[in-house]
Each structure stands twice: as C-alpha cells, then as structure tokens.
Amino acid sequence: xxxxxxxxxxxxxxxxxxxxxxxxxxxxxxxxxxxxxxxxxxxxxxxxxxxxxxxxxxxxxxxxxxxxxxxxxxxxxxxxxxxxxxxxxxxxxxxxxxxxxxxxxxxxxxxxxxxxxxxxxxxxxxxxxxxxxxxxxxxxxxxxxxxxxxxxxxxxxxxxxxxxxxxxxxxxxxxxxxxxxxxxxxxxxxxxxxxxxxxxxxxxxxxxxxxxxxxxxxxxxxxxxxxxxxxxxxxxxxxxxxxxxxxxxxxxxxxxxxxxxxxxxxxxxxxxxxxxxxxxxxxxxxxxxxxxxxxxxxxxxxxxxxxxxxxxxxxxxxxxxxxxxxxxxxxxxxxxxxxxxxxxxxxxxxxxxxxxxxxxxxxxxxxxxxxxxxxxxxxxxxxxxxxxxx
Numbered sequence: 464x465x466x467x468x469x470x471x472x473x474x475x476x477x478x479x480x481x482x483x484x485x486x487x488x489x490x491x492x493x494x495x496x497x498x499x500x501x502x503x504x505x506x507x508x509x510x511x512x513x514x515x516x517x518x519x520x521x522x523x524x525x526x527x528x529x530x531x532x533x534x535x536x537x538x539x540x541x542x543x544x545x546x547x548x549x550x551x552x553x554x555x556x557x558x559x560x561x562x563x564x565x566x567x568x569x570x571x572x573x574x575x576x577x578x579x580x581x582x583x584x585x586x587x588x589x590x591x592x593x594x595x596x597x598x599x600x601x602x603x604x605x606x607x608x609x610x611x612x613x614x615x616x617x618x619x620x621x622x623x624x625x626x627x628x629x630x631x632x633x634x635x636x637x638x639x640x641x642x643x644x645x646x647x648x649x650x651x652x653x654x655x656x657x658x659x660x661x662x663x664x665x666x667x668x669x670x671x672x673x674x675x676x677x678x679x680x681x682x683x684x685x686x687x688x689x690x691x692x693x694x695x696x697x698x699x700x701x702x703x704x705x706x707x708x709x710x711x712x713x714x715x716x717x718x719x720x721x722x723x724x725x726x727x728x729x730x731x732x733x734x735x736x737x738x739x740x741x742x743x744x745x746x747x748x749x750x751x752x753x754x755x756x757x758x759x760x761x762x763x764x765x766x767x768x769x770x771x772x773x774x775x776x777x778x779x780x781x782x783x784x785x786x787x788x789x790x791x792x793x794x795x796x797x798x799x800x801x802x803x804x805x806x807x808x809x810x811x812x813x814x815x816x817x818x819x820x821x822x823x824x825x826x827x828x829x830x831x832x833x834x835x836x837x838x839x840x841x842x843x844x845x846x847x848x849x850x851x852x853x
Contacts, residue, residue, distance in 0.1 A: 510801045515642040517807055519649035525691060526551070526650075527657045544655045548647070569719040583748045679822060686814045693779035694729050694810070700774050701725040701734060701766055708762030709742055712755065716745050728770070729810065730794060731787035739763040785810075785817055
C-alpha cells in the first residue's frame with residue numbers, strides 16, 4: 464500500500480527517534496548531568512569570589528576581536544594582548560586624569576551646598592507639602608550641633624558603633640583592593656589564551672551536534688556583542704548628553720548627576736527617572752525658581768528620545784529581544800540569587816536565555832505536537848475543500 468502525501472510529509476518532522484535518543488542519552492550519561500549540577504551548586508557557593516573572574520572574562524571577550532585584528536597584521540598573540548592592554552590603560556588613565564579633578568570639584572560643591580539644601584527643605588520644601596518640624600529642631604549646622612550636644616552620650620555610642628563597623632570592614636576593603644588588582648592579571652591570561660579556550664570547548668562537542676551548536680554559538684555571540692559593547696557605548700553617550708545638557712542649564716553639580724544617570728541607564732528608565740529627580744531637586748535648591756525645571760526636563764527628555772530612537776537602535780540593535788520588564792526582572796533576580804555577581808551577569812545570561820528560547824519556540828512551531836497529526840508546517844497545510852457546487 465502506498466503512503467499518502469500527508470504521511471510522507473510528516474516523516475521529516477517525526478520526533479520519535481529524537482525522543483528515543485534523548486532518553487537513551489539521559490540513561491547512559493546521568494553521571495555527567497549530575498556532575499554538571501554539582502558544578503552549578505559549587506559556583507553558587509563560590510559567588511563572592513567570582514566577581515573579578517567574571518569582569519576579567521568580560522574584558523577578554525571585548526578585547527579578543529582587537530587582538531585578532533592585530534594577529535592578522537602579523538603580530539604575535541602575546542604582543543597583540545600587550546598592545547591592547549597599553550592602549551586600554553592609556554585611555555583609562557587619560558580619562559581619570561581629566562575627569563577626577565572635575566568630579567572632585569563637583570563633590571566639594573555638593574558638600575558645600577548641603578546647608579543651603581537643608582535650609583530650603585526646612586523653610587520651603589516641607590511647608591509646601593504641609594509638613595512642619597517640631598519646635599526647637601532645625602535642619603542647619605546650629606540645629607544639628609545642638610541636637611548632638613543634647614544627646615552627647617547617644618552620639619558617643621553611635622561613634623563607637625561607627626568605629627567598630629569601620630574596623631570590621633577593613634578586611635572587606637583589603638579584599639576589594641586585592642580583587643581590583645587581580646582583574647588585569649586574569650584578563651591578560653584569559654585574553655592571551657582566549658582562542659585556545661574556545662577551541663578546547665569546541666572539541667568537546669560531538670560531531671553530529673556541531674552544526675546546530677555552531678549556529679547557536681554564532682547567534683549568541685552576535686547578541687552578546689550587541690548587548691555588552693552597545694550598552695557600554697549607550698551608557699557613555701547618555702552620561703555625556705546629560706552632563707553637557709545640565710551644564711548648559713547652569714546646574715553646579717551637572718557632571719556628577721549626568722555621569723551617575725548615564726551609568727545606571729542599563730536598567731530601563733532608571734537613569735532617566737533618578738537623574739531627572741536628582742537634577743530637579745538640585746536646580747530647585749540652587750535657583751529656587753520652578754521655571755528652571757523646564758530646562759532640566761528638556762535635557763532628560765532629549766536624552767530619552769535619543770536613547771530610544773537613535774542610540775539603542777544604532778549601537779545595540781533589535782537582535783537582543785529583551786523586553787524592559789524582562790531586563791528589570793533579570794537584574795533583580797540575579798541580585799537576589801548571587802548578589803553583586805548576579806547583577807553583573809544578569810543581562811548577558813538573560814540575553815543567552817533569550818536566544819535559547821527563540822530556538823525552542825522555532826522548534827516547537829515545527830513540531831508535530833503543535834501542528835497536529837498531519838505534521839505539516841503552517842505553509843504546507845492543505846487548502847480547505849472548495850464549497851460544493853449547487
């Protein structure tokens with residue numbers, strides 16, 4: 464008996480052999496899966512010391528294309544890595560030399576304006592919303608000194624607690640400095656051996672799985688490149704836009720607020736909202752004129768429009784496919800599970816998961832379970848029967 468066209472068309476999408484092979488794979492390799500689970504648990508407990516290694520891996524990933532280009536110019540791998548390191552630290556040092564004095568001046572200005580801010584909050588801000596401080600309490604230097612003198616014993620207890628906290632935090636500070644010094648060392652060795660590490664991982668993939676694995680790796684690399692390199696450029700561009708715009712408005716702490724707003728802009732709308740709020744308060748205290756807030760709002764409005772219409776499409780692109788809610792959830796979940804390390808890797812991991820989910824969705828839409836018993840893709844489904852001729 465000959466097979467019907469529908470049965471013949473269903474054969475390429477038959478997943479029974481694949482399911483049987485997967486079941487056999489699980490039965491015969493359960494030890495490897497248990498080992499992988501044990502490694503994940505170990506990484507969870509080693510989370511506090513993973514931060515410098517993750518930062519180093521990110522720097523090596525960003526620097527590998529540059530070293531590859533230098534290798535094509537007939538430089539050795541080690542010499543290419545040295546050139547990239549020298550250029551990177553030269554740019555970083557120049558940026559710090561230019562930015563640190565300006566930031567220091569902004570921080571001093573911020574500290575000098577604190578009494579004026581407190582006075583404005585007490586005399587203008589709180590009465591505007593119907594809040595009045597109790598009699599005898601004032602938010603100025605004299606009021607704070609009187610409060611401390613009146614509660615001298617409690618102030619002494621507080622000072623003791625603060626000094627005790629400082630003493631306990633000294634090992635943590637030493638560990639932070641050690642991790643900071645560890646990053647360039649680990650980055651150098653990872654960048655030098657990056658191609659070798661990729662080759663070793665590629666050799667572990669079975670030959671029959673290499674075509675789909677390589678396709679998945681290429682798409683993941685494209686997404687990670689767009690995310691990491693693009694997002695860093697977007698953050699730097701927004702920091703420059705906010706700083707320059709607020710400086711034009713006459714805000715004294717424009718550079719400080721602009722850089723902070725740009726640095727946290729990888730979380731959707733957080734840089735915009737936090738920067739707008741901080742700049743509005745600073746401008747209001749500085750000028751005490753509500754009309755100046757229009758210019759502050761204009762600066763952040765222009766920055767937000769440029770980010771969504773120009774910067775993100777041009778520098779990041781639409782290949783990532785992460786909804787803003789998914790980004791916020793990934794960052795919060797990473798911080799809850801792994802602390803600072805989780806926040807550090809939340810977006811790259813979420814981007815990789817998005818790639819895997821897109822592949823899973825594509826296979827699901829072509830699966831017999833989704834298509835029905837015919838097992839035909841949507842474009843190959845037989846047309847509906849014509850209506851009967853009257």
